[in-house]
Amino acid sequence: xxxxxxxxxxxxxxxxxxxxxxxxxxxxxxxxxxxxxxxxxxxxxxxxxxxxxxxxxxxxxxxxxxxxxxxxxxxxxxxxxxxxxxxxxxxxxxxxxxxxxxxxxxxxxxxxxxxxxxxxxxxxxxxxxxxxxxxxxxxxxxxxxxxxxxxxxxxxxxxxxxxxxx
Amino acid sequence: xxxxxxxxxxxxxxxxxxxxxxxxxxxxxxxxxxxxxxxxxxxxxxxxxxxxxxxxxxxxxxxxxxxxxxxxxxxxxxxxxxxxxxxxxxxxxxxxxxxxxxxxxxxxxxxxxxxxxxxxxxxxxxxxxxxxxxxxxxxxxxxxxxxxxxxxxxxxxxxxxxxxxxxxxxxxxxxxxxxxxxxxxxxxxxxxxxxxxxxxxxxxxxxxxxxxxxxxxxxxxxxxxxxxxxxxxxxxxxxxxxxxxxxxxxxxxxxxxxxxxxxxxxxxxxxxxxxxxxxxxxxxxxxxxxxxxxxxxxxxxxxxxxxxxxxxxxxxxxxxxxxxxxxxxxxxxxxxxxxxxxxxxxxxxxxxxxxxxxxxxxxxx
Amino acid sequence: xxxxxxxxxxxxxxxxxxxxxxxxxxxxxxxxxxxxxxxxxxxxxxxxxxxxxxxxxxxxxxxxxxxxxxxxxxxxxxxxxxxxxxxxxxxxxxxxxxxxxxxxxxxxxxxxxxxxxx
Numbered sequence: 001x002x003x004x005x006x007x008x009x010x011x012x013x014x015x016x017x018x019x020x021x022x023x024x025x026x027x028x029x030x031x032x033x034x035x036x037x038x039x040x041x042x043x044x045x046x047x048x049x050x051x052x053x054x055x056x057x058x059x060x061x062x063x064x065x066x067x068x069x070x071x072x073x074x075x076x077x078x079x080x081x082x083x084x085x086x087x088x089x090x091x092x093x094x095x096x097x098x099x100x101x102x103x104x105x106x107x108x109x110x111x112x113x114x115x116x117x118x119x120x121x122x123x124x125x126x127x128x129x130x131x132x133x134x135x136x137x138x139x140x141x142x143x144x145x146x147x148x149x150x151x152x153x154x155x156x157x158x159x160x161x162x163x164x165x166x
Numbered sequence: 167x168x169x170x171x172x173x174x175x176x177x178x179x180x181x182x183x184x185x186x187x188x189x190x191x192x193x194x195x196x197x198x199x200x201x202x203x204x205x206x207x208x209x210x211x212x213x214x215x216x217x218x219x220x221x222x223x224x225x226x227x228x229x230x231x232x233x234x235x236x237x238x239x240x241x242x243x244x245x246x247x248x249x250x251x252x253x254x255x256x257x258x259x260x261x262x263x264x265x266x267x268x269x270x271x272x273x274x275x276x277x278x279x280x281x282x283x284x285x286x287x288x289x290x291x292x293x294x295x296x297x298x299x300x301x302x303x304x305x306x307x308x309x310x311x312x313x314x315x316x317x318x319x320x321x322x323x324x325x326x327x328x329x330x331x332x333x334x335x336x337x338x339x340x341x342x343x344x345x346x347x348x349x350x351x352x353x354x355x356x357x358x359x360x361x362x363x364x365x366x367x368x369x370x371x372x373x374x375x376x377x378x379x380x381x382x383x384x385x386x387x388x389x390x391x392x393x394x395x396x397x398x399x400x401x402x403x404x405x406x407x408x409x410x411x412x413x414x415x416x417x418x419x420x421x422x423x424x425x426x427x428x429x430x431x432x433x434x435x436x437x438x439x440x441x442x443x444x445x446x447x448x449x450x451x452x453x454x455x456x457x458x459x460x461x462x463x464x465x466x467x468x469x470x471x472x473x474x475x476x477x478x479x480x481x482x483x484x485x486x487x488x489x490x491x492x493x494x495x496x497x498x499x500x501x502x503x504x505x506x507x508x509x510x511x512x513x514x515x516x517x518x519x520x521x522x523x524x525x526x527x528x529x530x531x
Numbered sequence: 532x533x534x535x536x537x538x539x540x541x542x543x544x545x546x547x548x549x550x551x552x553x554x555x556x557x558x559x560x561x562x563x564x565x566x567x568x569x570x571x572x573x574x575x576x577x578x579x580x581x582x583x584x585x586x587x588x589x590x591x592x593x594x595x596x597x598x599x600x601x602x603x604x605x606x607x608x609x610x611x612x613x614x615x616x617x618x619x620x621x622x623x624x625x626x627x628x629x630x631x632x633x634x635x636x637x638x639x640x641x642x643x644x645x646x647x648x649x
Contacts, residue, residue, distance in 0.1 A: 054295035062302025133610030288538030416557030
């Protein structure tokens with residue numbers, strides 16, 4: 001039952017990810033990415049990481065993709081032009097698909113060959129907000145503060161770039 | 167197992183119907199309420215049976231004639247508009263808002279036939295985060311709504327609208343953080359249950375006693391999220407025609423309108439759950455009334471459940487009416503003032519509220 | 532643990548079907564009488580004044596970036612809000628430092644005028 005759910009989910013995920021890459025319209029491509037991220041959050045839920053799933057939607061699908069859409073709209077990106085040279089398109093697609101297939105084969109062999117036993121059952125409360133919080137603010141305080149600094153850079157950078165020359 | 171799924175389906179359906187029906191009722195309340203406030207009669211022209219009745223029933227107009235009109239209007243899509251996005255945008259405007267209500271508890275527990283049923287469509291451990299997640303998805307309806315129609319004015323309304331929504335989402339989040347700090351859990355049903363205690367045995371310990379500032383922030387941010395007056399410039403009635411949903415007709419426009427009222431219901435539901443004790447009736451516990459002075463009156467379980475659900479509905483409705491009252495009382499904010507309010511006032515105040523709450527709780531407790 | 536989400540799934544299903552039905556109802560039920568003037572967008576009666584998708588002020592982009600940063604900050608506040616009582620003063624200091632860094636960022640943008648004019 002769980003396997004079936006996961007397979008359906010994985011199929012949908014791969015489908016929407018392909019839509020992101022293959023669709024000529026940038027806005028629809030971005031919306032396909034939103035769907036992909038949402039489905040990824042569902043995968044997190046299946047892995048019992050409830051808080052991370054919610055945060056994935058709040059931050060990634062809800063904030064970052066809005067920024068993507070703003071940029072697409074501000075730059076007025078139109079549909080990807082169909083190149084007048086079909087031969088080049090075939091070459092590009094061929095290389096891309098071949099590289100993807102190679103990566104897939106490598107990953108499958110790595111995972112299938114690894115000596116993974118059955119994973120231990122998740123401890124009680126695994127993935128809950130309280131557990132994540134406790135370890136985040138005790139064991140991982142330093143990365144947390146560094147993340148704060150990174151966010152500060154993210155705040156100051158665009159302001160400097162946008163206001164340059166004014 | 168199938169019985170459980172059936173029960174969950176019934177609850178999910180009940181919640182969706184609650185939001186939709188309350189939105190419809192609010193539509194009528196808004197029309198008549200605004201008429202009352204503006205000293206006029208309001209919509210009262212639709213008559214049943216073509217003049218047979220000696221009076222006009224305004225409610226028939228709103229609840230029957232209006233939907234019929236909207237259903238039968240031609241679905242116009244401007245040339246150059248993207249047909250797929252033209253469908254997706256109103257869908258994405260309404261769907262996340264309705265779905266948010268799944269995490270909000272509308273009662274305590276219902277014990278039937280040996281089964282204890284939580285009266286909450288989705289008893290999530292991370293209920294508050296779920297609500298926030300769905301609210302952040304509501305922006306896409308606005309953004310795509312303006313983009314899909316290939317109209318410059320719609321796009322302007324859409325970008326302004328989404329910029330407004332995302333600015334106030336932070337303040338909303340911070341207000342919720344302060345409320346969460348008081349209760350120490352993300353589970354909305356736990357928060358509802360925690361508000362059953364009484365101060366000195368008399369005053370119900372509802373969230374608003376702990377966090378009045380957070381309630382105000384939630385309310386103001388909620389107004390901005392639903393783009394209602396005083397923050398309705400993106401919709402800009404009388405300025406941008408209808409802003410980002412100008413080019414939608416028929417049921418697609420109805421969907422955008424519905425998202426407005428559904429958001430009112432959701433904000434009211436959230437505020438009720440966090441600040442007004444959700445389904446709690448003062449002095450009512452699961453087994454009966456525990457009145458001050460030690461008086462105990464036993465009540466049958468179903469009566470308790472009915473009272474609690476009724477209390478929840480009344481509280482939500484009262485907050486919705488309050489939002490409608492505010493809409494017809496305050497003038498509209500200019501856009502730069504609106505953004506100033508969000509970033510320069512609400513955000514610092516909300517942050518300060520969080521810090522003060524934290525310091526007080528840690529140092530005092 | 533996972534049966535919490537059955538309710539979510541079912542709510543999605545019901546809401547999705549109802550809303551999709553609603554949005555496509557006009558397209559299915561209403562008549563369709565096409566005329567060229569119906570293709571134009573509404574500009575208060577004026578003939579359409581040029582291409583729809585011109586450039587927009589970069590300010591919206593700045594607002595979106597700032598939103599992301601502060602959204603991430605709020606997202607860090609949620610787990611902390613649950614356990615801050617247990618963490619006591621050290622937790623207060625850690626989060627205070629984080630909030631201080633970002634408050635400085637807010638102050639900087641304010642002074643630089645990134646929050647002004649909209």
